[in-house]
Amino acid sequence: MSLKSKYNPTESELEILQLLWKNGPSTVRFINEKQNEVKAVGYTTTLKIMQIMAEKGTLDVNKESRQHIYTPALDEDETKGKLLDGFLKKTFSGSAMKMVMQALGNHKPSKEELDEIKNLIKEIENKSKK
Amino acid sequence: MSLKSKYNPTESELEILQLLWKNGPSTVRFINEKQNEVKAVGYTTTLKIMQIMAEKGTLDVNKESRQHIYTPALDEDETKGKLLDGFLKKTFSGSAMKMVMQALGNHKPSKEELDEIKNLIKEIENKSKK
DNA sequence: TTTAAAATACGAAATTAATCGTAGAAAAAT
DNA sequence: ATTTTTCTACGATTAATTTCGTATTTTAAA
Known part of the structure; x- marks a missing residue:
């Protein structure tokens, strides 16, 4: 276990992580709809952040079907x-x-x-x- | 007690608040020196943030002497x-x-x-x- | 098949926070 | 008195995050 691991999910990243932990692997659409139960968030906003998270390695993506499925990479x-x-x-x-x-x-x-x-x-x- | 009070001290604002709570009313110089015991922070950076906090009402300022004295306005x-x-x-x-x-x-x-x-x-x- | 709907990719604008440089005023030191 | 130091004021820059518009691709519907 490393002493210096730096997790810094930002505010909205954490929001998304929470939804994924709670609901399991999901599409952008699904997460975006969940977010919109609470507050207005554009679809592409959610998409972008989830893509960034995937880049950072915070999320894993399955791109087999067109609707990509995102899974939290963190415990x-x-x-x-x-x-x-x-x-x-x-x-x-x-x-x-x-x-x-x-x-x-x-x-x-x-x-x-x-x-x-x-x-x-x-x-x-x-x-x-x- | 209001239900909707919005406190959002940012990271560095909180850092300053902590120092003020711990040390009591202080000058910018003093706070800046405390910060520099831990990491390099320019004097004007500290100054600016404390001024912003004062604007927001997070800090009270006594300007009687040239060295302004800042006091946390929050419990x-x-x-x-x-x-x-x-x-x-x-x-x-x-x-x-x-x-x-x-x-x-x-x-x-x-x-x-x-x-x-x-x-x-x-x-x-x-x-x-x- | 043509049209419409639903995805992703990409880039850029808008926000917010943090940092610092420079100027000028006031005080202290020489 | 002059110079140097120590302040505050203020603006500009950077950096990170969030947001969203537009283009393109793919799938589904008409």
């Missing part, structure tokens, strides 16, 4: 992890704890969510204890 | 909270839980940090129970 969890790290550095001086605090403080988690966290904590504790 | 916790929300939406579909999971999973918190979280959880539980 979802790994990518989100790196984005989180970056955000953490910029905003919380790298302290995950500070951020978790802020998140929990802000967000008033439900009982179920709290339980979920507690379970996770137990898991982590057990793992390190073993 | 640190509130701003970080909003940034977190934005990041959450973009990256974790708004789910604080997913993100906390990712953070805890990634980051392997120390025993002390875990305790800290557990305390916070207790606090939250008590608060909502009463």
Whole structure:
């Protein structure tokens, strides 16, 4: 695992990645329609960005049929992890704890969510204890 | 508290805000020197950005003396909270839980940090129970 | 077969952010 | 008093991203 891997999906690249992770390999048309459920985005805009992402290697393209099918080339969890790290550095001086605090403080988690966290904590504790 | 307040400090604006929150009201010179402990940034670059921030209302300026003194106009916790929300939406579909999971999973918190979280959880539980 | 619809390719304009150079004013040093 | 240093003001440039128009190709419909 490289120490210096630079993932910088831009804002709209991330938007597209999210849709692909959620819906699986898709055409430009499909992604563009999804985007337009939220806000107006021209078809060629979506196309262009997806092409750029393919150039960068962020997406894989299958060009067998005319409607090219795009697949995210990046692992979802790994990518989100790196984005989180970056955000953490910029905003919380790298302290995950500070951020978790802020998140929990802000967000008033439900009982179920709290339980979920507690379970996770137990898991982590057990793992390190073993 | 408005529902639609738009905070978008850019990358370098956030960098400056962080320094101001940490060090208190400061001159451009001071902030620029702090930045240069980490990377080369021209003085006028820092100046320009801080002036823009002042225009936007992100910073307050005291111009009484020649060396203007800049103060963050935004509350640190509130701003970080909003940034977190934005990041959450973009990256974790708004789910604080997913993100906390990712953070805890990634980051392997120390025993002390875990305790800290557990305390916070207790606090939250008590608060909502009463 | 001709026309219409739906794709991609490509380039260029529009936006936004970041960087810096230069000028001029004010203060400090000599 | 003169020079040098230290500021701010301001504009211009660069760079990255986003957006979209137009041309061309391919497929589908009439």
